[in-house]
Amino acid sequence: MARARSLSLAAAAACAASLSAGAAQANPPDTYGFGSRETAMGGAASATTRGFAATYYNPAALARSRGLELSIGYFRADHHMQINGADTGVDPVKGLNGGLVVPGTLFGMPFAFGIALHLPDDRISRVRALRQEQPRWEMYDNRNQRLFLAACLAIEPVPWLQIGGGLSFMSSTRGRLDITGRANVFRADDSELRHEVDADLTAIRYPHAGVRVALSDSAALAAVYRGEFQLGLDLSARLAGSISDLTTALFVLETSSVNNFLPQQIVLGGEWKPHRDVTTTFDATWIQWSAYVPPVARLDVALDIPPPDGGWPPTVTPPEVPAPTRVEPLRMRDRLVPRFGVEWRAVHARTADVFARGGYEIFVSPIEAQSGLTNYIDRSRHTVSLGAGVALRDLARELPGTVTLDAHGQLGQLVTSTTRKTSAADLVGDYTAGGRFIAFGLQLGVVFDPPGRAK
Amino acid sequence: MTRRALAQALLGASACICIYACATTGAEGEGDRDLPSSGVGPFRKLAGDEVPGVAPFVLDDERAEYREPSAISIRVAGEAEPSVVLYAVARDAAGADGIVRSRALDGRAFFGATGHTGRSPARVLSADLPWEGGALSGPAALAVGGEIWLYYAAAGGIGLARSVDGVTFSKLPAPVLAAVAPSGAETTAPRAPSVYRLPDGRFRMLYAAGTSIFEAESADGLAFRRLDPDPSTPEIEPVLAPSRPALPSELLPNEKGPFDTGRVSDPEVSVRTTPAGRLHIRVLYTGESLAGATVIGFAGRYGESGPLERQQLPVFAVGKKERAPTMVPVGAGIMLYVQQDHPAGLGGGEGYFALSAAYAPGTETLARPLDYPASP
Numbered sequence: 001m002a003r004a005r006s007l008s009l010a011a012a013a014a015c016a017a018s019l020s021a022g023a024a025q026a027n028p029p030d031t032y033g034f035g036s037r038e039t040a041m042g043g044a045a046s047a048t049t050r051g052f053a054a055t056y057y058n059p060a061a062l063a064r065s066r067g068l069e070l071s072i073g074y075f076r077a078d079h080h081m082q083i084n085g086a087d088t089g090v091d092p093v094k095g096l097n098g099g100l101v102v103p104g105t106l107f108g109m110p111f112a113f114g115i116a117l118h119l120p121d122d123r124i125s126r127v128r129a130l131r132q133e134q135p136r137w138e139m140y141d142n143r144n145q146r147l148f149l150a151a152c153l154a155i156e157p158v159p160w161l162q163i164g165g166g167l168s169f170m171s172s173t174r175g176r177l178d179i180t181g182r183a184n185v186f187r188a189d190d191s192e193l194r195h196e197v198d199a200d201l202t203a204i205r206y207p208h209a210g211v212r213v214a215l216s217d218s219a220a221l222a223a224v225y226r227g228e229f230q231l232g233l234d235l236s237a238r239l240a241g242s243i244s245d246l247t248t249a250l251f252v253l254e255t256s257s258v259n260n261f262l263p264q265q266i267v268l269g270g271e272w273k274p275h276r277d278v279t280t281t282f283d284a285t286w287i288q289w290s291a292y293v294p295p296v297a298r299l300d301v302a303l304d305i306p307p308p309d310g311g312w313p314p315t316v317t318p319p320e321v322p323a324p325t326r327v328e329p330l331r332m333r334d335r336l337v338p339r340f341g342v343e344w345r346a347v348h349a350r351t352a353d354v355f356a357r358g359g360y361e362i363f364v365s366p367i368e369a370q371s372g373l374t375n376y377i378d379r380s381r382h383t384v385s386l387g388a389g390v391a392l393r394d395l396a397r398e399l400p401g402t403v404t405l406d407a408h409g410q411l412g413q414l415v416t417s418t419t420r421k422t423s424a425a426d427l428v429g430d431y432t433a434g435g436r437f438i439a440f441g442l443q444l445g446v447v448f449d450p451p452g453r454a455k
Numbered sequence: 456m457t458r459r460a461l462a463q464a465l466l467g468a469s470a471c472i473c474i475y476a477c478a479t480t481g482a483e484g485e486g487d488r489d490l491p492s493s494g495v496g497p498f499r500k501l502a503g504d505e506v507p508g509v510a511p512f513v514l515d516d517e518r519a520e521y522r523e524p525s526a527i528s529i530r531v532a533g534e535a536e537p538s539v540v541l542y543a544v545a546r547d548a549a550g551a552d553g554i555v556r557s558r559a560l561d562g563r564a565f566f567g568a569t570g571h572t573g574r575s576p577a578r579v580l581s582a583d584l585p586w587e588g589g590a591l592s593g594p595a596a597l598a599v600g601g602e603i604w605l606y607y608a609a610a611g612g613i614g615l616a617r618s619v620d621g622v623t624f625s626k627l628p629a630p631v632l633a634a635v636a637p638s639g640a641e642t643t644a645p646r647a648p649s650v651y652r653l654p655d656g657r658f659r660m661l662y663a664a665g666t667s668i669f670e671a672e673s674a675d676g677l678a679f680r681r682l683d684p685d686p687s688t689p690e691i692e693p694v695l696a697p698s699r700p701a702l703p704s705e706l707l708p709n710e711k712g713p714f715d716t717g718r719v720s721d722p723e724v725s726v727r728t729t730p731a732g733r734l735h736i737r738v739l740y741t742g743e744s745l746a747g748a749t750v751i752g753f754a755g756r757y758g759e760s761g762p763l764e765r766q767q768l769p770v771f772a773v774g775k776k777e778r779a780p781t782m783v784p785v786g787a788g789i790m791l792y793v794q795q796d797h798p799a800g801l802g803g804g805e806g807y808f809a810l811s812a813a814y815a816p817g818t819e820t821l822a823r824p825l826d827y828p829a830s831p
Contacts, residue, residue, distance in 0.1 A: 072469050084730050086489035126484060134490070141486040301709070323710040396462035403465055420731045424755035425766035429493035430729035444469045 027168075027262065028093050028118050028144045029056045032077045033385070035097060036406035036443035040387020041341025042359020044283040046269030047212060047222035048341070051445060052099025055116035058210035058224045058267075059152035059164030062112040065103045065447075067401060072098035073443030075118075077144075081137050081414070081435035083377065090137050093144045095120035097443065110156040114166075118148035125170070127233050129257040129297040132328055135375035135428060138367060140437070142295070143260055146170065146231075150208070165209035170231055170260075175199035177237040184244050193241070204229055206262070218274075224267040230293060231260035246308040257297040263288040277345040285337040289366035294330035294376065328374050332366040355389040357408070371422045377433050379414040386410075401448040410439040490816075494727065495737050495753045495782070496770030498791045498813035505821045506563050506812065508570045514557055515569055515797050515809030519545040521555070521576075522808050523647065523721070524792045526783040527596040529603070529621055531558070531830075538828065539783055540621060541565060541792065542594040542605060543810060547578065552590040554580040554607060556622060561825040562785040563812060568827070577831040579605070579616075579624055586611030586630060593647040593721075593779075596621075597676075604676060606631070606660070608646040613662060615677065622831070632660065632671050632679040639690035640667045641681075647779070649724045650676070653759055654734065661738060663720035667693030668740060668763070684762045695719050695740065695754050695763040714750050714769055715742030721779040733757045739791075741778040742769065751780045751793060771813050789815045 033039025035053030045057040052071045054061035076094035080087060099116035126145040130136055152166025181193035210224035239251040269283035303321045312318055339361045347354035361383040367376050387408035395403050416434025500511040514521050522544040530537045539562040545555040557576035559565040567575040582589050588610025595606040603621040607614050612630030634644035642665035650660045658676040661668055669691065671679035683691045697719055701712030721741040729735050735757060742752035750769035756762065771777060775795040782791045790812055797809035814821060 083489070083491050088490065089485035089488035091484050091486060123484075128484075134487070136486060142484075145484070321709040324707050326707065392461070395465075396459045399462055403462065405465060418731045420729075420733070423764055423766075424735060424757045425753055425764045427493050427495065427497065427753070427766060427770070428491050429735065430731035430733065431491035432730045442468075444465055 027056075027148050028077075028095075028120075028146070029148055030262075031139070031144055031412075032075065032093060032410065032437075032439050033408075033441075034116070034118065034148075035071070036073060036387055036408040036441045037343075037355075037357065037389055037404075038341075039410060039439075039441060040357035040359060040385050040389075040406070040408035041281055041343055042339045042361050042383070042385050044269060044281040044339035044341035044359060044361075046210065046224050046267045046283050047220045047271035048279060048281045048343075051447070052101055052114055052116045054101075054154075054164075055099060055114045055150045055152045055166060056148070056208075058212055058222050058269075059114070059166050059208060060154050060162040060210040060212040060222070060224075062101055062114040062152055062154035062164050063103075063110050063156040063162040064212075065101045065112050065114075066110075067103065068448040069101040069445060070098075070448075071100070071404075071443060071445035072096065073406075073441055075439065075441035077410070077437050077439035079137075079140055079435065079437045081140060081433075081437075083135060083431050083433045085432075087435075088135075088137065090140050091122070091145065093120065094122065097441065106155065112154050112164075113152070114154070115151045116148070120145065120147060125231075127259050129233060129255070129259065129295055132294065132296045132325070132374045133428065135377055135431070137378065137435075138376040139365075139378050146260065152208075160214040162212045164211075165207065167205045167207055168229075170204050170206075170229065175235045177235075179237075179239045179241070181241045182243075182245070183241060183249075204231070210267075218272060220271045222267070222269045222271075224265075224269075226262075226265040226267070228264040228288070228291065229262050230258045233257045233259045233297075243305075247306055248304075250302070250304040252302040254300045255297045257295055258293040259295055261291075261293045261295070263291050277348065279343040281339075281341040281343075283339040285339070287335050287337065287366070289332035290334050292330060292332045292366075294327070294374075296325065296327050298327065299325055328372060330374060330376055331368045333368065335364055335366045337361065337363050351393050353391040355391075355406075357385075357387040357389065359383075359385040361385075370419050373426070375428055377419070377431075379417060379434055381412050381414050383410060383412040399446060401446060404443075404445040404447065406443045406445075408439075408441050410437075410441075412437040412439070487818075491730075492816065493735070493737060493753075493755070494725075494789055494815075495739060495755075496751075496789070496791065496813075496815045497768075497817060498751075498771040498789075498815045499817035500771075500773055500811065500813045501563065501821070504823060505814075507824045507827070508568055511811040511813065512797060512809050513559070513563055513568060513792070513812045514541065514543065514565050514576070515807075516545075516575070517797075517807050518548075519555070519575075520808045521545050521810045522794045523593050523779040524781045524794065524810050525594045525596045525605075525723075526781045526790070526792050527598065527603070528783050529558075529598070534560075536560065539785060539790065540596070541576075541781075541810070542579070542596050543576070544592050544594065545576065545578070547581070551582060552592060553578055553582060554591050554594045554605070555831075557831050558828050559825075560828050562783065562790045563821070563824040564827045566828050566831040571827045574827070574831075577622060579618075579622060580607065580626070582609060584609075584614070584626065584628065587614065595648045595650055597650050597652075599652075599676065604650075606648045606650050608644075608648060608662075610634075610644065613645050613648045613660070613679070627677065631673070631677055632662065632681075637665075640665050640693050640696065641669060641691065642666075645669070647721045649722045649738075651724045651726050651736075653726075659724075659759075661694065661722035661724050663722065666697050666718040666720075668695040668719050668722050668738070670694045682760070684760065692762070694756075694761075695722075695738070695765065698765070700745065713742075713767070714744055714748075714772075715740075715752055715765070717745040717747065718743040719752070723780045723782060725782070729757075734759060736763070738763055739770065739780040739782060741780070743778075748774070749776055749778045751777055751791070775811075777811070785814075786821075788819055791815070 038045035079090035154164030206229035389406035593608035616624035698713035750772035754763035
């Protein structure tokens with residue numbers, strides 16, 4: 001039995017690793033966690049997660065649910081990122097977290113469907129294509145400003161095994177601006193210009209899958225794969241027409257960039273209960289940062305303005321075609337991120353349980369020293385989290401099940417260090433950078449299931 | 456509290472969460488506040504609302520043709536805030552070039568500018584020594600102790616005048632760096648000096664000669680000796696020479712090659728210690744192409760000796776024959792002053808040189824200018 005479980009786990013991990021479709025530490029959940037219980041446990045949750053949060057941590061764990069589960073909560077992370085002692089004003093990440101799990105049976109086999117959502121309340125998604133020289137907190141400035149939406153299925157073919165998978169959704173942006181007509185540079189009001197705008201938000205999906213093996217009542221292992229995705233931004237503009245009947249102008253601009261890239265991840269984790277009221281967890285997440293595509297726009301410009309009859313007046317300097325950008329590669333290294341968590345059931349009564357939780361994560365920055373032209377600033381980070389939860393059973397006749405209320409607080413402390421530039425003619429120069437983020441969240445859930453039936 | 460009331464409270468709390476989240480509206484993103492910078496641009500020219508006259512000019516006069524500015528921040532007696540003082544070359548009524556002084560409380564409304572009717576900058580130096588050859592150029596002001604030391608160029612080399620109040624100067628009788636017979640790359644008399652001090656108090660001077668920029672050193676600022684950044688060669692090498700023109704195969708489509716293939720000159724040097732604790736010598740200069748087009752470039756080095764490394768892109772370029780940069784901190788940013796072409800007036804003509812201003816960081820907009828000061 002133990003050998004069969006080990007083989008199943010290895011096979012599932014191999015299958016997960018071989019999936020080629022493909023992104024990571026820039027979902028907001030990657031950085032700040034998802035769901036108060038799991039976040040409070042340091043994100044070390046692949047083997048211990050359940051409910052709506054399983055759609056992110058391990059879709060297989062959805063099959064642990066036996067009753068309809070609804071959850072909603074709020075989350076906020078405030079950044080205090082400093083460069084040379086000055087706060088650079090990195091925007092907070094905040095919004096609703098929630099989801100539902102609908103369990104059932106399929107051919108006599110436990111089955112569950114889950115959907116989860118992180119809905120930012122500032123912006124659904126943000127597009128930024130900065131100059132590659134401009135300093136920015138690459139891991140915190142823009143990448144986490146986006147929606148997270150995932151839908152998953154899971155089955156439990158045998159009581160000790162859960163398998164699950166699903167898709168996450170995002171959209172790329174394609175846009176076109178077309179202006180034609182006649183421009184009067186002497187009387188702008190007499191210009192006759194027609195413009196057309198054509199923009200598409202095209203859906204992209206990336207997979208994630210997982211497996212959970214219960215080795216015993218007190219131990220479980222898990223493996224999770226999260227795919228890679230690239231959030232593209234393609235814009236084009238075309239301007240054509242005559243300028244005061246003196247000459248004609250044709251300007252064509254095409255720009256293409258990857259606004260958000262999430263590398264693929266593989267998570268191996270475990271859960272062990274040394275005592276019936278204590279759960280300890282561990283996750284190791286491998287992230288393929290070496291495949292990262294920097295968010296720099298590639299610009300292609302064509303400009304054709306023939307000189308008017310008699311040539312250009314001496315006071316007029318005709319515009320020149322801008323030079324293309326020489327994109328400097330961003331070198332990143334694959335990383336293994338360890339996470340640890342613990343949960344203590346401090347109170348266990350007939351109608352209520354009370355939990356205390358803690359967790360720790362160390363994230364070694366994958367970005368190599370920015371000693372050259374580019375300034376993708378990042379620092380290694382220690383994240384400590386604490387939380388508490390209460391599960392209330394049979395609270396009211398209208399709520400026939402368990403009501404859970406979980407809260408967490410999180411401190412991500414970035415190590416302060418100094419970047420030294422190789423070139424003394426660098427316009428940014430040396431800088432010292434460091435900082436922290438502070439996050440908190442609250443999650444309310446209802447499990448429409450008599451206590452004791454959920455696994 | 457009854458269990459039913461607790462359930463209602465929890466449901467109410469979740470409703471509040473939803474209402475709070477839904478009532479929040481998106482704000483414009485930040486993340487680019489107080490970004491690090493070497494403090495040398497890129498600069499943008501001043502806009503119409505940022506100067507009292509015709510932007511971007513801050514000091515212009517068709518007859519005086521102000522050129523080669525040198526800016527310094529000085530606290531004038533009786534005033535709470537420091538002023539920006541500009542020393543610049545100007546032509547007098549007899550057609551001789553001397554050095555004048557003007558001042559602005561905000562770095563933009565200069566005494567004697569076009570809009571300051573009936574006033575004109577004060578003439579502080581004229582060519583009256585035999586070695587000066589009848590004309591002065593390239594002023595470079597430096598605060599030393601309680602005095603203003605004004606280095607300048609003339610036919611026989613680099614001279615020095617000292618002043619307590621920055622208005623009345625006393626010249627040294629002989630140049631502090633004399634012209635020598637053409638040797639190596641130093642094919643002309645030194646011109647366009649810029650003087651700075653090392654942390655131990657020694658004086659360093661960058662100056663232009665021929666098509667390059669050279670360096671000299673002095674213990675007291677009164678007598679300089681030439682420095683060789685490469686002692687392994689017999690001749691004194693420049694610290695910055697013109698760039699090698701790029702081969703067509705080295706360029707991307709529409710990409711331009713180096714902007715300073717013809718000549719580098721007019722150094723403006725400033726010193727800082729970087730957050731990493733390194734001595735950073737920063738030099739703005741005029742970069743001139745083989746075709747004669749000029750822009751403002753930036754070169755630098757870490758440490759007190761050695762050649763300068765250049766930035767590939769200009770820090771200020773407007774296509775108006777801009778040259779002779781000088782900069783000074785103003786508010787939270789840096790103000791750059793250059794000499795550039797001023798279009799001809801209503802009476803026609805060919806245009807003339809005047810002093811214009813630019814500012815960094817380029818994303819920041821300046822408040823309306825203050826009044827003109829009461830004195831130059």
